[in-house]
Amino acid sequence: MSVFDGLKFRKVSSPIHNLDPRIKFFYVIVIFFSAILFNQIIVLLTLFLMTIPFVLLAHVQKEWLRSLRGAAFLAFFIFIVNIASSYFTSGYSLTANQIESAIAMTLRFIVLAGSFSVFFLTTSPDHLGLALEQSHVPYEFAFAFTTAVRFVPVLAEEAQTIMDAQKARGLEMEKGSFLKKIRNYIPVLIPLIVSSIRRSLELAEAMESSIDH
Amino acid sequence: MIEVENLHFIYPSNVEALKGISLNIRDGEFVAIMGQNGAGKTTLVKHFNGLLKPSRGFVKINSIETTKTSVAELAKNIGFVFQNPDHQLFSETVEEEIAFALKNFGFKEEVVKKRIDWAMNLLGLSQYRDTSPFLLSGGERKRVALASVLAWNPNTLILDEPTIGQDHRQKENLRQFIIQMQTQKKTIVMVTHDVEFVAECNPRVLLMRDGEIIADGKGTDILTNQELLTKSSIVLPQIAQIFQELSCFGLPQNIIDIYDAKNILIQILEKKK
Numbered sequence: 037m038s039v040f041d042g043l044k045f046r047k048v049s050s051p052i053h054n055l056d057p058r059i060k061f062f063y064v065i066v067i068f069f070s071a072i073l074f075n076q077i078i079v080l081l082t083l084f085l086m087t088i089p090f091v092l093l094a095h096v097q098k099e100w101l102r103s104l105r106g107a108a109f110l111a112f113f114i115f116i117v118n119i120a121s122s123y124f125t126s127g128y129s130l131t132a133n134q135i136e137s138a139i140a141m142t143l144r145f146i147v148l149a150g151s152f153s154v155f156f157l158t159t160s161p162d163h164l165g166l167a168l169e170q171s172h173v174p175y176e177f178a179f180a181f182t183t184a185v186r187f188v189p190v191l192a193e194e195a196q197t198i199m200d201a202q203k204a205r206g207l208e209m210e211k212g213s214f215l216k217k218i219r220n221y222i223p224v225l226i227p228l229i230v231s232s233i234r235r236s237l238e239l240a241e242a243m244e245s246s247i248d249h
Numbered sequence: 250m251i252e253v254e255n256l257h258f259i260y261p262s263n264v265e266a267l268k269g270i271s272l273n274i275r276d277g278e279f280v281a282i283m284g285q286n287g288a289g290k291t292t293l294v295k296h297f298n299g300l301l302k303p304s305r306g307f308v309k310i311n312s313i314e315t316t317k318t319s320v321a322e323l324a325k326n327i328g329f330v331f332q333n334p335d336h337q338l339f340s341e342t343v344e345e346e347i348a349f350a351l352k353n354f355g356f357k358e359e360v361v362k363k364r365i366d367w368a369m370n371l372l373g374l375s376q377y378r379d380t381s382p383f384l385l386s387g388g389e390r391k392r393v394a395l396a397s398v399l400a401w402n403p404n405t406l407i408l409d410e411p412t413i414g415q416d417h418r419q420k421e422n423l424r425q426f427i428i429q430m431q432t433q434k435k436t437i438v439m440v441t442h443d444v445e446f447v448a449e450c451n452p453r454v455l456l457m458r459d460g461e462i463i464a465d466g467k468g469t470d471i472l473t474n475q476e477l478l479t480k481s482s483i484v485l486p487q488i489a490q491i492f493q494e495l496s497c498f499g500l501p502q503n504i505i506d507i508y509d510a511k512n513i514l515i516q517i518l519e520k521k522k
């Protein structure tokens with residue numbers, strides 16, 4: 037139902053869930069840099085397919101597909117922008133090469149979304165924090181990172197609620213021209229950003245008041 | 250008319266949040282839905298404007314199943330004010346915020362203007378017309394959110410936790426406003442934990458627990474039933490508490506309203522004189 041379920045960690049036991057989070061983190065980083073370095077469709081496709089066995093092993097295929105479906109909108113957007121920009125910059129014509137690079141760009145995004153999704157679906161924030169500390173990552177960084185990760189599901193749930201609230205006021209996200217569709221995201225993004233800022237201010241206050249000066 | 254028949258709802262995470270709910274809410278009724286955290290109240294009311302669709306069973310609004318129509322279509326009849334105003338406010342000014350839904354529903358320019366004035370007036374927001382909603386206090390933001398829904402004058406109003414963060418005067422305003430809506434034959438469904446507020450309004454009360462309705466009846470019956478309320482982690486309204494503790498003096502047990510209580514006490518005290 038919700039595209040954001042693709043980012044929520046749920047406590048289950050599977051070989052992937054039980055794997056040391058550092059290994060998973062390393063894997064995601066490797067995928068990340070490979071996807072950035074290579075722009076051949078075949079490499080990107082391989083990177084994408086490589087992730088699928090992990091998804092199946094972890095039994096999170098339903099949630100994973102949902103997050104991909106969520107990413108599909110942005111992927112489509114990336115594709116269109118790429119095609120349009122090369123169409124206009126090369127004097128109103130398109131070569132096979134340009135189409136290929138647009139596809140590669142889109143695929144790159146899907147690879148990143150897919151691998152991050154498996155990571156968040158199978159790693160609890162607690163384990164992640166512990167693992168980072170054990171690998172001698174500075175505490176400030178580990179804390180900031182795990183706090184951010186911890187807030188991903190909160191943010192996802194919040195985005196869903198905000199979408200519901202705006203739909204209840206007659207917003208039809210899928211309606212209208214392409215530009216209108218993008219503008220439809222404004223009533224969702226602004227409350228999301230404002231609530232996040234409000235929340236981080238609260239968190240900062242709570243932290244400050246618990247520090248002994 | 251809201252008809253709910255054997256409604257089950259399972260979230261994608263496999264939480265069964267509603268386990269066979271059946272109920273009817275007639276036009277013009279005022280219903281309060283109560284129950285502990287996670288009982289399924291919000292999940293239930295989200296079915297009334299189609300934000301959630303039944304996993305099993307059905308929900309009909311004015312004889313049309315919610316699965317056969319869109320949220321936007323249902324929303325014209327059913328206004329839904331969410332618990333947290335920060336989840337909907339996004340405009341630069343209060344006026345634009347209230348105009349948002351009106352424009353979505355395709356009201357004409359002149360009508361939009363009139364409705365904005367009307368809604369701002371009703372909720373005492375007129376002086377904030379050009380203020381950013383983000384600069385208002387929590388209680389005021391809540392009223393802007395309410396105004397932005399009231400503006401299109403829906404037949405049914407769903408309020409999720411309307412009294413949170415409101416001071417006593419604003420609660421009283423809200424109560425007056427609900428009474429006014431009732432005289433206009435509007436249906437009102439209010440989700441709340443505020444037992445004193447419910448006692449003051451005395452609506453029909455639905456008590457939920459673990460995705461089921463465990464009681465449905467008059468406020469005076471349900472809010473004085475210690476056993477039921479304990480099951481739902483609700484404390485008795487203060488008036489009911491006093492009357493129950495003084496039951497040995499022959500006080501009636503189904504009193505939740507302060508004026509009823511006063512009248513009974515006056516009768517007893519007069520007799521003593």
Ligand SMILES: Nc1ncnc2c1ncn2[C@@H]1O[C@H](COP(=O)(O)OP(=O)(O)OP(=O)(O)O)[C@@H](O)[C@H]1O
Nearest residue numbers: 260261262264266285286287288289290291292293
């Ligand atoms: N988006 C969601 N995804 C998965 N489970 C959910 C979701 N929203 C609610 N639930 C679960 O469904 C159940 C009912 O939740 P609901 O929000 O309807 O309760 P509520 O009665 O409104 O509670 P509260 O008084 O806290 O507002 C809870 O167990 C909750 O954890």
Ligand SMILES: [Mg+2]
Nearest residue numbers: 290291292409
């Ligand atoms: Mg709720």
